[in-house]
Amino acid sequence: MNERESLFRRLSAACGERGAAVEEPLPGGAPTAPEGDRVALFAKTFTAAGGVLLRGPVEKALSDLGEMLRSEGVTALFFPEDDAAAREIAEALVPFGPFNLTTGAEVRGGSAAVTAGFRAAEAAIAETGTIVETSAGGKTLLPGLIADVHVSIVPAASVVARMEEALAAFTEDPPRNISFLSGPSKTADIEQTLTVGAHGPKKAIALMVG
Amino acid sequence: MELNANAFGRNARKALLDKTLQEALGRTTGRFQAHRDAAVAALPEFEATRERASRIKGDVLDHLDTYLARFIEEAEKRGTIVHVARDAAQAREIAARIAWEEGITLAVKSKSMASEEVSFNEALQGAGVTVVESDLGEFIIQLAGEAPSHIIAPAVHKTREEISLLFERHLGEPRTDSIPELVGMARKHLRAKFLSAGMGVSGGNFLVADTGSVVLVTNEGNGRMGTVLPRVHLAVVGIEKVIPRMADLPTFLRLLPRSASGQVISSYVSIVTGTRRAGDPEGPERMHLLLLDCGRSAILEGKYREILKCIRCAACLNSCPVYQSVGGHAYGWVYSGPIGAVLTPLLVGLPEAAALPDASTLCGACADVCPVKIPLPDFLLELRSDAREQGLKTPGEIAAMKGYAGVMKRAGLLEAIERIAGVLGQFFTKGKGISGLPYPFSGWTERRDFPAPAAEPFRKQWKIKRGVTR
Amino acid sequence: MPYTTGMDPKGPIPVSLFFTCLADAFSPGVCTATVEVLERFGATVRVPLSQTCCGQPAFNSGNRKEARAMARKFLLSFPDDGFIVTPSGSCAAMVKHGYPVLFRDEPRMLARARAIGERIFELSQFLVDVLGVTDPKSDFSGKVTYHDSCHLRRGLGVIEAPRKLLRAVPGIEFVEMEESDRCCGFGGVFSLKYPQISCKMTERKVERILATGASYVTSGDLGCLLNIGGLISRIGYPVKTIHLAEILAGKTAGKEDAG
Structure with a gap:
């Protein structure tokens, strides 16, 4: 008998006959979907999570973003080759630079330049202030993973009310990676003092479009 | 991890005298709790969510064989290689074999309490693998050669001055008392490790049965890096971490960060399922999952089953005045605070940790905050009773209890003793408190007075007043 | 209710x-x-x-x-x-x-x-x-703070009743202490098995009591009061422990065994 069989023998003995497992999710518990404007709620929760939300007229948002990136010392804008929305925003930011554009592998190798990573979000969650990114369809997660600043491009129509809605698409066959990103990388491991940029981005920016 | 739980009393006394520790606890104590209370108050559905989570976990434990089998089937379908370890020795052996077969020389690890149970790092190091802890707190204590003292804030006992000293000594960084600078130093050092490690090691907060997914919740992003960048991902997870469905995950995600740190959600939740798919630009080529029994199936069988509902949020630690007084190391093993006082004896055997269930005033603060409603004080009482039944109590305590019960059997005898004590007490203390008592009461009178017994107990007074003759 | x-x-x-x-x-x-x-x-x-x-x-x-x-x-x-x-x-x-x-x-x-x-x-x-008492008809007077005994508060769920009664006594200036629901460190046998931890907890409790400036600390459990009072009496702090029943009974009650 191998270890696994032996484990299941122990578990079955311990569980005994306890009737069938509950087949449907138990009712109750989930907060009712928030009333009103999901985008407005997202703006509130994302900000509470330490993120910065930019919305409104594109020109204004771009110039604000450019200034924000410069003040963070960003010199390189990194976007995935196949992410049209990210490319569009990154390219539009060049005049606010000086910024170099890159889709490149050098970022992965640990670029010395301060980098902003751009990526289109798959969804956003109003309840928690969360950007949803997944590896579905061969998409990369690097912009929000290794860059110093993460810029998410969020279509307003992609904002869902609660986590339930965001996960509904993945109950059958999820991609390798589903990531909920809520604000910058944080730590309070030293004297419980909240500090950003432990491993991931020091700044998380969401640019609301559409 | 080395077990030293029965030395709780000695460990605690040492902790109380440790000025640095007391200062660290003083700087942090209560903050978690205050944040948690505020976050809970802001979610009107918190109680309903808690109830639901407790019921889901109850259902899982009642049918753990079914749910775990489903999980394994789904995980394997998606390329995860599932291993099962009965005990710590087996877990170490399997981990070392995985590292050897995958040709790993450097592994980056994110926080995993389960891995501490089996002394995971030592096992890999024994197999020639360098293991770097990547959670900032774990990284700090790894440099210091210590064990975690808190489930979610492992270096809560270290001051910034101590940390800067460690970074100077081990990383060659200049001294600083700026916390952001310290964080930056660790980031730089660990980023290089993430980019070169062959294997990322993680724990797992939840295992989703209907999809075979492993869910990781972190704030720093280390769990995310370690499961995206290295070629191999190894998750070390206890078998009780299964939840039935993806649809149940939000319930737990609402409870865990709120209970742990008072956040609405942690910065990062990674739901990882199997290996990288065809066409994925990154992600591990190999995914191993090491499932730990290590005493869990035995717990499942008995009256403490519900302790396996625990989601390791540490709210019970943060609420516990005993934990706040002595910190986590006093508990002498991986888990501390109320959860440690119950779980440690159950995992390592009561004879090895009988001191822990006594390390509580039964104030009940832990049960108030537990997000899955584990009756921790009831379990502490139950374990104390088990200790008596297993012959783990001192003959002195048993004799004292027998004597005391003997007196209490007869009101007349009690009254006679009270009157003698009253006369003696009043004579020696002149109605003031007693400042020195013999063992086992000597601890009390070290820094507190003990009241003198009344000259005339109430029973006697009542009899006189109401003219009762017998 | x-x-x-x-x-x-x-x-x-x-x-x-x-x-x-x-x-x-x-x-x-x-x-x-x-x-x-x-x-x-x-x-x-x-x-x-x-x-x-x-x-x-x-x-x-x-x-x-x-x-x-x-x-x-x-x-x-x-x-x-x-x-x-x-x-x-x-x-x-x-x-x-x-x-x-x-x-x-x-x-x-x-x-x-x-x-x-x-x-x-x-x-x-x-x-x-049960009786629906709103005015305890006590002539007690003084500045009073209240310590929630763990078993009264969490064991029986009694939080408001003692406070309502105390507030209803005209002579009492009632003041809440911080962390009133935090254990005083007594814990019965705990205080004998781990006296140093117990004392550490009691010290914190007494600090909170002193911070209110109250002349009396009261509670619904004598165990807590003996513990808190033991520390107060040893150091000689300017605050007295008194059981809730004695406050409700009024000035004349329980004088003979005070101390």
Whole structure:
């Protein structure tokens, strides 16, 4: 008998006959979907999570973003080759630079330049202030993973009310990676003092479009 | 991890005298709790969510064989290689074999309490693998050669001055008392490790049965890096971490960060399922999952089953005045605070940790905050009773209890003793408190007075007043 | 929320006093005060004299055999009808929640334990929730802060009743301390097994009490008060411990055994 069989023998003995497992999710518990404007709620929760939300007229948002990136010392804008929305925003930011554009592998190798990573979000969650990114369809997660600043491009129509809605698409066959990103990388491991940029981005920016 | 739980009393006394520790606890104590209370108050559905989570976990434990089998089937379908370890020795052996077969020389690890149970790092190091802890707190204590003292804030006992000293000594960084600078130093050092490690090691907060997914919740992003960048991902997870469905995950995600740190959600939740798919630009080529029994199936069988509902949020630690007084190391093993006082004896055997269930005033603060409603004080009482039944109590305590019960059997005898004590007490203390008592009461009178017994107990007074003759 | 008794609300209110072994031996004034307050609100108080200890110290330390013997005696000491009232949240919680555990394998005793558990109340709980008292008619005066005994607050869920009563006494300036619901460090046997930790907790409690500037700290459990008072008396802090029952009874109560 191998270890696994032996484990299941122990578990079955311990569980005994306890009737069938509950087949449907138990009712109750989930907060009712928030009333009103999901985008407005997202703006509130994302900000509470330490993120910065930019919305409104594109020109204004771009110039604000450019200034924000410069003040963070960003010199390189990194976007995935196949992410049209990210490319569009990154390219539009060049005049606010000086910024170099890159889709490149050098970022992965640990670029010395301060980098902003751009990526289109798959969804956003109003309840928690969360950007949803997944590896579905061969998409990369690097912009929000290794860059110093993460810029998410969020279509307003992609904002869902609660986590339930965001996960509904993945109950059958999820991609390798589903990531909920809520604000910058944080730590309070030293004297419980909240500090950003432990491993991931020091700044998380969401640019609301559409 | 080395077990030293029965030395709780000695460990605690040492902790109380440790000025640095007391200062660290003083700087942090209560903050978690205050944040948690505020976050809970802001979610009107918190109680309903808690109830639901407790019921889901109850259902899982009642049918753990079914749910775990489903999980394994789904995980394997998606390329995860599932291993099962009965005990710590087996877990170490399997981990070392995985590292050897995958040709790993450097592994980056994110926080995993389960891995501490089996002394995971030592096992890999024994197999020639360098293991770097990547959670900032774990990284700090790894440099210091210590064990975690808190489930979610492992270096809560270290001051910034101590940390800067460690970074100077081990990383060659200049001294600083700026916390952001310290964080930056660790980031730089660990980023290089993430980019070169062959294997990322993680724990797992939840295992989703209907999809075979492993869910990781972190704030720093280390769990995310370690499961995206290295070629191999190894998750070390206890078998009780299964939840039935993806649809149940939000319930737990609402409870865990709120209970742990008072956040609405942690910065990062990674739901990882199997290996990288065809066409994925990154992600591990190999995914191993090491499932730990290590005493869990035995717990499942008995009256403490519900302790396996625990989601390791540490709210019970943060609420516990005993934990706040002595910190986590006093508990002498991986888990501390109320959860440690119950779980440690159950995992390592009561004879090895009988001191822990006594390390509580039964104030009940832990049960108030537990997000899955584990009756921790009831379990502490139950374990104390088990200790008596297993012959783990001192003959002195048993004799004292027998004597005391003997007196209490007869009101007349009690009254006679009270009157003698009253006369003696009043004579020696002149109605003031007693400042020195013999063992086992000597601890009390070290820094507190003990009241003198009344000259005339109430029973006697009542009899006189109401003219009762017998 | 009024407690439904099924009894004639205008008829006599039969109460058996569960005076507790601790108060009997160390603070008989607390028992006298409890009787005085109960009688003030129309209760007919009888005192079963065969009662001793509910067995909590034995139960809490895991010595169930001895606890069971005491619990059995307790259950036989009290009559089959009327209320049982005690000036201790901890002892009431023991009977209510501890006894069903002790007798879980003895159906007959379990039934009796449950029945008695239904009829047992801590004093402030009884006054407010059962009798509907809003004015305790006490002439006590002074600045008072209140410590939540863990077992009264969490064991019985009694949080507001003592506060309502204290606030209703005209001579009392009531002031909440910070962390009023934090354990004082007593924990029964805990204070003997781990006295240093216990003391550390008590010190924090006393700091919070002193910060209020109150002249009195009160509580619904004598155990807490003996513990807190032990530290206060050793250092000589300018604050007195006094049981809730004594405050409710008023100025004249419990003077003879003060100290």
